[in-house]
Amino acid sequence: xxxxxxxxxxxxxxxxxxxxxxxxxxxxxxxxxxxxxxxxxxxxxxxxxxxxxxxxxxxxxxxxxxxxxxxxxxxxxxxxxxxxxxxxxxxxxxxxxxxxxxxxxxxxxxxxxxxxxxxxx
Amino acid sequence: xxxxxxxxxxxxxxxxxxxxxxxxxxxxxxxxxxxxxxxxxxxxxxxxxxxxxxxxxxxxxxxxxxxxxxxxxxxxxxxxxxxxxxxxxxxxxxxxxxxxxxxxxxxxxxxxxxxxxxxxx
DNA sequence: CTGTGTGCAAAGGGTTTGCAAGTAC
DNA sequence: GTACTTGCAAACCCTTTGCACACAG
Numbered sequence: 001x002x003x004x005x006x007x008x009x010x011x012x013x014x015x016x017x018x019x020x021x022x023x024x025x026x027x028x029x030x031x032x033x034x035x036x037x038x039x040x041x042x043x044x045x046x047x048x049x050x051x052x053x054x055x056x057x058x059x060x061x062x063x064x065x066x067x068x069x070x071x072x073x074x075x076x077x078x079x080x081x082x083x084x085x086x087x088x089x090x091x092x093x094x095x096x097x098x099x100x101x102x103x104x105x106x107x108x109x110x111x112x113x114x115x116x117x118x119x120x121x
Numbered sequence: 122x123x124x125x126x127x128x129x130x131x132x133x134x135x136x137x138x139x140x141x142x143x144x145x146x147x148x149x150x151x152x153x154x155x156x157x158x159x160x161x162x163x164x165x166x167x168x169x170x171x172x173x174x175x176x177x178x179x180x181x182x183x184x185x186x187x188x189x190x191x192x193x194x195x196x197x198x199x200x201x202x203x204x205x206x207x208x209x210x211x212x213x214x215x216x217x218x219x220x221x222x223x224x225x226x227x228x229x230x231x232x233x234x235x236x237x238x239x240x241x242x
Numbered sequence: 243c244t245g246t247g248t249g250c251a252a253a254g255g256g257t258t259t260g261c262a263a264g265t266a267c
Numbered sequence: 268g269t270a271c272t273t274g275c276a277a278a279c280c281c282t283t284t285g286c287a288c289a290c291a292g
Contacts, residue, residue, distance in 0.1 A: 004246055004291050025281080037249050042282060044247090060231050062183040062256080063281065079219055084228075096232070097218060098200055103239030107205075110181050111217070111232040118224030125266050125271055146256080158274050163257060165272095183281080184256065248289070257279080264273070 003047065008036050012044050013053070022057055022065035022080065022089040057089060059112050065089045077109035085120035124168065129157050133165050134174070143178055143186035143201065143210040178210060180233050186210045198230035206241035 011032055016023065023031075025041050045066050048054040057065045057080050065080075067089075077096040082089045089112070096109050132153055137144065144152075146162050166187050169175040175187045178201050186201075188210075198217040203210045210233070217230050 002246070002292090006247060006291075008248075038281095039250080039283075040248055046283095058179060058181050058183055060179050060229070062179055062185075064183075081221065081225060081227075092219075092221065094219060094221075098213075098215060098234065100202065100213065100215075100234065100236075101239065103242050104202060105236040105242050106202075106234045107236040108181070109232070109234050111230070113219065113221065113227045113230050115221075115226040115228040118222065121224050121226050123267095123271070127266075127272065129273075159256095160258075160275080161273055167258095182256095244292095246289105246291075248287105250286095250288105252284085252286105254281105254283070256281090259276100259278070261275095262273105263275105264271105266271080267269095 003051070007034065008040055009044050009047075011036065012041065013048070016048075016054060016066065016068050019067075020090060022067035022091065024063050024065050028066075057112060058110055059089060060114055067091055077111065080112045081117065082112050082114045083117035083120055084114055085116050088117075090117075124172070128155065129161055130165050130168075132157065133162065134169070137169075137175060137187065137189050140188075141211060143188035143212065145184050145186050149187075178233060179231055180210060181235055188212055198232065201233045202238065203233050203235045204238035204241055205235055206237050209238070211238075 011034055012028060015028060015031055025038065025045070028041055029036065029038060045054065048066070049056050052069060054066045055069050057067070059065060059082050079092040079094045079096060080089050081092050096111050098109075100106055132155055133149060136149060136152055146159065146166070149162055150157065150159060166175065169187070170177050173190060176190050178186045178188070180186060180203050200213040200215045200217060201210050202213050217232050221227055
């Protein structure tokens with residue numbers, strides 16, 4: 001399964017790279033300079049996710065948000081903060097600390113704190 | 122906005138009370154003895170949620186799961202564990218420990234660890 | 243030229259809503 | 268009797284899929 005470079009991928013990757021926040025498909029579509037189809041955006045994001053280029057957060061609103069994986073936190077679970085006022089999600093760079101009962105195996109962590117951020121408080 | 126006791130509410134509350142797991146609407150509908158409409162189940166669950174009778178978890182699959190609030194953990198955020206093999210969610214009774222940057226205000230926490238549980242490992 | 247990527251439209255799955263009929267109190 | 272509840276069907280929203288065409292390598 002080879003991957004090809006296309007304008008759509010470059011645009012989405014560049015947008016994610018320049019954003020401090022985790023973005024959802026609709027926000028990405030709105031912020032892109034070029035018009036890219038909804039389905040294409042999802043396909044590109046899912047490929048980035050498979051290739052560990054981005055991580056995916058599912059928030060309380062049931063929507064998926066995507067953010068670039070920073071090198072030093074790759075495969076490292078961290079908290080996310082969702083501001084319900086400005087409806088953005090940001091990575092808090094705080095590692096998630098937990099212990100699970102014996103026999104349990106954790107593969108992924110989806111931790112989102114919701115409230116109001118510094119700008120909105 | 123008064124609340125009335127109805128067979129639907131009693132049945133759903135009793136099912137949630139007897140379950141060790143957080144349940145989604147489809148599972149609730151399937152496990153109920155009496156037939157209750159999908160929309161009604163959601164309305165009852167949302168009312169329970171407003172009244173702090175249950176808490177709501179949104180998992181990576183984007184679905185809502187509901188579990189009875191235990192007295193001693195009311196308003197206390199704890200981890201949840203979702204087993205991707207048997208597709209159940211359970212409350213881990215492990216408090217979520219975090220600190221947020223200055224000016225941030227946390228109202229809710231939605232923390233789900235995903236992996237395989239003791240039975241499925 | 244071959245196989246990956248894209249747009250479009252439609253389908254899918256979970257959740258909510260409008261409305262008329264039912265029922266708790 | 269009044270206001271809350273329910274069932275039904277349809278609407279909504281986010282995400283995925285099928286298919287034909289476009290295009291990167």
